Amino acid sequence: MKDMPVVIVEMWEGRTSEQKEKLIKGITKAFEDIGVKPEWLNIIIHDVPKSNWGTQGEQASRLAP
Numbered sequence: 001m002k003d004m005p006v007v008i009v010e011m012w013e014g015r016t017s018e019q020k021e022k023l024i025k026g027i028t029k030a031f032e033d034i035g036v037k038p039e040w041l042n043i044i045i046h047d048v049p050k051s052n053w054g055t056q057g058e059q060a061s062r063l064a065p
Contacts, residue, residue: 005031006042012060013047020045 007027015023024043031041050061 004040004042005036009045010048012050
């Protein structure tokens with residue numbers, strides 16, 4: 001059995017199902033390009049509320065969009 005890579009994507013919530021599908025397909029293609037078969041790959045998307053994300057010393061939800 002081959003190693004089963006896991007890609008974890010942490011991003012702010014708000015993307016559509018179609019956008020996530022496009023992201024999954026793009027990540028899968030990138031791994032295929034280096035010899036990883038799609039059936040070996042797992043991709044996990046974590047939708048994180050901006051209020052749970054800190055950046056630049058602030059809650060992301062408090063920063064201008």
